[in-house]
Amino acid sequence: MHKTVMSLDEPLHVVSPSSSTSDEHICFQYQWHMRICTRLLENSEAVILVVSRPFATLYNGVQFSWTLRLADEFVATAAADPIPSVRRIFLYLYYKEGPSRDIVVESVDASVVESNTGDLLFSGLHLSGKEFTLGSGWPISLDKSKQDEFTQFIYKNINKNLDFIVDIKLNTKMFDPLTYFCDVDSSSPSHASLVKEVCRAYIKETEANGGEDIEDLKYIEDTKENEHDIHRLKFFHGVKQVTDRCRGLAHKVGSYDDFRKIVESAFAQVYLSDVMLQGLENVEDISGLVEGITFSHIPSLRKELEKLLCAEVMSENANNEFTRRMLILADSYSMEMLKMVAKGVLVDQIIANSNPPKEFVKITQSLEQLATELDKEGDGYSSNVSVDVIVEELQEMTKRVRRVSLSTTQSSLQSSHSSSSNSPNSAHDSPPTLPPLPDRLLDSPRLPRNKRNSLA
Known part of the structure; x- marks a missing residue:
């Protein structure tokens, strides 16, 4: 059991900000x-x-x-x-x-x-x-x-x-948090919309013909073990095909490198939502998806998945266990933005509690228990996690945040600091346009492990 107890030498003073004509x-x-x-x-x-x-x-x-x-x-x-x-x-x-x-x-x-x-x-x-x-x-x-x-x-x-x-x-x-990811919808909305239409058309064609135009696909046996190798072939072949079909847009975007980035990011969004997320049955499958994308080395897909998970952690649908599970997952696979967001949500829970040290100990015990359960379930990523290190980081972050309050004189936001991490849309004008995870993944984190559906 982790024995670190959070110091109360600097009490938290959270003040709701005053109203203002600006929300920027x-x-x-x-x-x-x-x-x-x-x-x-x-x-x-x-x-x-x-x-x-x-x-x-x-x-x-x-x-x-x-x-x-x-x-x-x-x-x-x-x-x-x-x-x-x-x-x-x-x-x-x-x-x-x-x-x-x-x-x-x-x-x-x-x-x-x-x-x-x-x-x-x-x-x-x-x-x-x-x-x-x-x-x-x-x-x-x-x-x-x-x-x-x-x-x-x-x-x-x-x-x-x-x-x-x-x-x-x-x-x-x-x-x-979503601004720290590549966002083609904001940078080139009209071009991204056209490219996504081409992406969806290509994916439907590939599903219809079984990927017969992907030369190397015939050398890989369609098994669970090869699932993400198949995804890698389909993904990069798809990016190349969509790039060729949308080449007429290249001169409207700027440099050819910028055009390629738009295509790859757009294809990653569509492929993730229309193909890879469709086979998920429970929250444990998310870890398998992260592991497969990471070790198959598909960076743009990994970024889109991390972006999606950040949005889910900030959403009102995310329960505490889902947030803690995502923290352990992010720590294991070096998903730094997801790790920061998950820690931020937990820190807000600690400092908003009437008894912060007690809440800190409760979260610590929960993380330790969750890591033990994941080891027993056989999730490979949990073995790379040091719960003690995560707890120390949470403690240090909590201390730093507890020394700061929202100013009553200049802030223009209406929510209190204690609820900030649970208000994902307060920092941007509209909700993120991301494919939502199925509710069953958020509401039932302990569903029995089912045989995963093929995503290929």
Whole structure:
């Protein structure tokens, strides 16, 4: 049994955001309780350097991790005559982790309050419209007239406790997991629609003639063991055929590579929904499908399946056991986006509970039990999973999220942070146009293992 117990040293403060005329942005507020202190450099020079613990902005299952740094920098003036260096204090925001290498932050506002009373001591720190790259940071700057004042303020408060209140405003599109997958329906809707019609026509032809035009298919015996090798042949042959039939669209799309990507992505969507999902009988078959696509090396199909599973985890139909099962599956097969979304949903359950440590232990025990059951059932993917590692990641993510709340001053969304991961459509204008998994897969995760239908 996993014995880690979540600390309650930083209670969660979740605040519903106020109304606004815009629904394009969401603002998170982080309160950094810190003690201003100095550190000695090698030359015995004392400087201010304080770094916050990582904190996370989580919504709709998508999380970005950040850290703050209050630093004493030396800025040399560019005057012709030697002038002593001017010492200044800067507050930096760093981007640590997230699903995207680069992210645009709409704005950052910071102020300083007295730790015990909450009285405002300093304000006006602001940053707007900056692109952050993983590992990089920007100073939350001040007007030149106030920079020296801020520096003096910090030095006057050395060895004192202060709270920095930081509001980070982000575009809600950053919190839609489906935007991190190739989406031909959004990028080229008219072209994608035409290509999909050709894809469906080709699949019907192949079903009618048994794939007789696929030369290598006759060398593979049509058995359960060869199921996904057959899919691989059919898939790539289909992509080639559809590409040839739609070649007239190539010049309308842009580059030929872009055209090929549209065709392959569109064919993956259609082939997954019209062929591969049709043979699924229970939730265990999903793991077999992921395993087969992974080891048959069909990347575009794997991405479409991961995209579909992300949408299902976020949907209201997904029960807790399905979410936990998808977390174990994602960890085993390195489906990072699915893993992040599943963890986000579970973290929301933990922090929304009236007793977070108890809920954390409950989920931990459930994951351990599920992994044991999967081993007994013979699901190969469960043997690659370390539940202890998953639990540690959940614990760390929960701690980071519990330090952040939705800001009451700038956020424009109406749902509370505690229900964010269970509101999949809040981050985009319309529900995802994905083929739904059959209800029986979501509602009956423990159905007896049936002999899988042939998907070939």
